[in-house]
Amino acid sequence: MADTTIKGPPGGDGINGGDILKDEGNGKNKGTVSRRDLLKGMAAVGGVALIGSSTEVFAERTLSGWPDRRGMLTDLTECVGCRTCEKACNEANRLPAPEVPFDEKSVFEQKRRPTAYAYTVVNRYENPKSSSQPFYRKVQCNHCNEPGCASACPVKAYTKTPEGPVLYNADVCFGCRYCMVACPFAAPAYDYESALEPRIVKCTMCHGRVSKGGIPACAEACPAGAITFGKRSDLVQVARNKIRKNPDRYLNRIYGEYEVGGTSWMYISGIPFEQMDFPSNLPQKPLVEQAKGFLSSVPLVLTIWPALLTMCYAATRNKEDNE
Amino acid sequence: MSRAGSKLYLKEAGPVKKVIVAISALALLIGFSPPTGAGSGPGDTAKSAAPAGGKMPQGIVLGSIAKTYAPVDFNHASHVSNASGCADCHHQHGSGQSLACGECHAIDAAAFKKSVRLSKIKACRECHSAAYSVDDPGRPTLKAAYHRACFKCHRGDVGTVGTDPKGCVEMCHVPNAQAKLEKKK
Numbered sequence: 001m002a003d004t005t006i007k008g009p010p011g012g013d014g015i016n017g018g019d020i021l022k023d024e025g026n027g028k029n030k031g032t033v034s035r036r037d038l039l040k041g042m043a044a045v046g047g048v049a050l051i052g053s054s055t056e057v058f059a060e061r062t063l064s065g066w067p068d069r070r071g072m073l074t075d076l077t078e079c080v081g082c083r084t085c086e087k088a089c090n091e092a093n094r095l096p097a098p099e100v101p102f103d104e105k106s107v108f109e110q111k112r113r114p115t116a117y118a119y120t121v122v123n124r125y126e127n128p129k130s131s132s133q134p135f136y137r138k139v140q141c142n143h144c145n146e147p148g149c150a151s152a153c154p155v156k157a158y159t160k161t162p163e164g165p166v167l168y169n170a171d172v173c174f175g176c177r178y179c180m181v182a183c184p185f186a187a188p189a190y191d192y193e194s195a196l197e198p199r200i201v202k203c204t205m206c207h208g209r210v211s212k213g214g215i216p217a218c219a220e221a222c223p224a225g226a227i228t229f230g231k232r233s234d235l236v237q238v239a240r241n242k243i244r245k246n247p248d249r250y251l252n253r254i255y256g257e258y259e260v261g262g263t264s265w266m267y268i269s270g271i272p273f274e275q276m277d278f279p280s281n282l283p284q285k286p287l288v289e290q291a292k293g294f295l296s297s298v299p300l301v302l303t304i305w306p307a308l309l310t311m312c313y314a315a316t317r318n319k320e321d322n323e
Numbered sequence: 324m325s326r327a328g329s330k331l332y333l334k335e336a337g338p339v340k341k342v343i344v345a346i347s348a349l350a351l352l353i354g355f356s357p358p359t360g361a362g363s364g365p366g367d368t369a370k371s372a373a374p375a376g377g378k379m380p381q382g383i384v385l386g387s388i389a390k391t392y393a394p395v396d397f398n399h400a401s402h403v404s405n406a407s408g409c410a411d412c413h414h415q416h417g418s419g420q421s422l423a424c425g426e427c428h429a430i431d432a433a434a435f436k437k438s439v440r441l442s443k444i445k446a447c448r449e450c451h452s453a454a455y456s457v458d459d460p461g462r463p464t465l466k467a468a469y470h471r472a473c474f475k476c477h478r479g480d481v482g483t484v485g486t487d488p489k490g491c492v493e494m495c496h497v498p499n500a501q502a503k504l505e506k507k508k
Contacts, residue, residue, distance in 0.1 A: 080485045103488040132479030215455050225467025230460030238461040
């Protein structure tokens with residue numbers, strides 16, 4: 001290609017700095033693109049591709065356009081560990097009956113995580129002030145404002161709905177389980193029983209029930225009112241008011257208000273969240289932000305680099321041919 | 324904030340309310356007869372309905388929202404003898420939206436403590452609806468209000484609620500299926 005437009009100077013057989021200095025004024029006067037200009041351009045484009053400064057192009061999508069999105073607030077001080085929410089979730093999602101009945105307390109002996117057959121589980125933690133009043137933590141998908149699972153999924157099986165829930169489409173899933181790695185809350189569970197039809201399962205915040213005017217099954221079933229459902233912005237206010245009016249009862253923190261860019265499901269507690277195995281090292285920015293720079297550079301690297309290298313090759317090859 | 328969020332914790336009440344709480348506590352200590360517990364929900368019936376004379380119901384059947392379990396046979400009398408005062412469960416005095424004193428009491432130092440109009444004991448359902456309100460998520464439903472009142476004592480201290488999921492059945496609730504069986508017998 002470039003026989004006439006790109007003219008390599010004599011003696012320049014490499015693209016190191018010394019050669020560039022020697023090129024000074026050589027190509028410009030001939031009205032052609034000098035190797036120096038070419039290298040400058042390459043460096044600029046390559047740099048962009050390398051360091052991923054193109055994140056500005058992919059401007060951060062804020063969720064301020066969804067002010068009415070729904071959320072959940074779990075008041076961990078109210079939960080008595082009756083496991084009614086687990087039972088209600090099981091029934092609402094038509095899951096098989098558990099091996100251990102829902103009124104069995106032996107399940108608290110170990111820490112559980114959501115599975116393909118239990119979208120929510122309740123774990124017990126000691127209360128340092130009263131052994132007869134342990135704390136309980138309900139675990140399920142937190143429906144992040146900017147979900148890491150969705151950004152990790154190569155086939156876009158996840159959707160963040162304007163209503164709040166993060167939904168999953170099993171039809172396109174091919175079972176890579178990247179979402180399980182990406183989720184900081186260990187919420188997505190894999191259905192290991194069906195190898196041929198890979199399926200990730202997790203809480204849907206009862207999207208079906210809610211779209212019919214209902215509320216999530218766990219919130220409806222909770223006898224203590226520990227699980228509440230409403231506009232996320234309202235729930236933040238509810239949580240703030242509770243904390244303000246009962247400073248002895250609550251820590252001054254709403255878990256999920258800012259973690260990983262905010263989650264739909266939030267918590268207030270009487271003991272530090274770390275003591276209940278909540279991840280404590282999460283950034284306040286969405287996890288997507290962490291990977292965005294790198295991920296957005298991938299298409300550039302894949303498309304521009306081959307072209308650049310080809311041009312490079314052509315430029316040097318041209319000279320060699322001339323010699 | 325809903326009144327229910329504040330109902331259980333008198334310490335959060337403002338100074339004026341604290342005085343009211345103190346007066347009412349004093350009144351209770353000195354021993355005016357506790358007011359009638361009004362029905363707590365539609366269909367919740369007092370077994371021995373007390374007239375507005377000062378007698379409280381001995382038992383109340385709490386069944387208006389019974390679904391998973393059979394209606395609860397609530398022994399009001401035993402709770403009266405064990406509680407330190409009516410406000411332990413009837414949280415008017417700790418409520419964020421308390422009525423003015425004069426609504427229930429005669430504003431007369433001599434008669435104040437004995438002047439409670441029993442009809443003014445509000446039913447839980449007057450503020451806590453059985454249906455969940457998405458627009459008012461801070462207000463506990465009737466079910467939550469009932470249970471939170473119970474859990475003040477029946478969580479860890481009395482019974483096994485709070486440590487064992489079976490505690491609910493052991494303490495108050497009879498599963499529907501079991502209740503039907505017992506009826507047949």
